[in-house]
Amino acid sequence: MVQAKALTKRFGEFEAVRGIDIEVRRGESFGFLGPNGAGKSSTMRMIACVSPRTDGDLKVLGLDPRTDGPRIRARLGVVPQQDNLDVELTVRQNLQVYGRYFGLSRARTRRRAAELLDFAQLTDRADTEVEPLSGGMKRRLTIARSLVNDPELLLLDEPTTGLDPQARHLLWDRLFRLKAQGVTLIVTTHYMDEAEQLCDRLVVMDGGRIVAEGSPAQLIARYSTREVVELRFPPGREISPERVTDLAERTEVLPDRILLYTDRGEAALEQVHARGLRPLSSLVRRSSLEDVFLRLTGRTLVD
Secondary structure, three states: EEEEEEEEEEEEEEEEEEEEEEEEEOEEEEEOOOOOOOHHHHHHHHHHOOOOOOEEEEEEOOOOOOHHHHHHHHOOEEEEOOOOOOOEEEEEHHHHHHHHHHOOOHHHHHHHHHHHHOOOOOOHHHHOOOOOOOOOHHHHHHHHOOOOOOOOEEEOOOOOOOOOHHHHHHHHHHHHHHHHHOEEEEEEEHHHHHHHHHHHEEEEOOOOEEEEEOOHHHHHHHHOOOOEEEEEEOOOOOOHHOHHOOOOOOEEOOOOEEEEEEHHHHHHHHHHHHOOOOOOEEEEEOHHHHHHHHHHOOOOOOO
């Protein structure tokens, strides 16, 4: 669905994307994970054929965006970071007007709008203007509108930013349903749990480069341990990390806690207590993509 070799994007002297290679397979959910400014959105805009590449090769749906941009865009669905709905129109009108942009007949747009209202759980709000809708409803409408043309490839740029947990989980469910229907998804996010939930494969970007690639499970196995012990100590009574370094394969010191990376979390925690250390709280958990990112870049994704 997408092939890129040495893909590069520069804005003047600034190189936002620095020669990356990617391959997105039909029917999968592919993710770009990374902090703000990593180059995710610049890459998505090149794939969406709205920003020309500076250098490298790029094929989308087997076509070159430089020469076949309109043909590619007709087969894409795009969900931007910020909702760009027509707030003066009703929910239904947003879908119908957008369908006409793709040359669909009025009868077809009416049928498609009804299908998408049901998909997005917005049927009861069909004749409500967009402005008073909640953030989650607007986001679902933006996704529904991107599906008017039955796209083969759906691009979602940070789809759940700013949503509450309930709205995020509902949106994840809608995306799972799309994937089950055969739609290929490309998602950018700086939420690590979202990447684990949605992505079959992903790349971690930092500073315009790809620093790791694989499935969430592969990345965790490659760059972290099976378990992590989190130790929090009372303010003013923090301990020197050297007192627990030998209990783990790797130790990470964060402003509010110490992380011990080990395959035997409970055993490590017992050793902490055996040494007379009394953390304010402790937790043994499985490794996550957050731990992968800490290993690769030394900072959290939301910095």
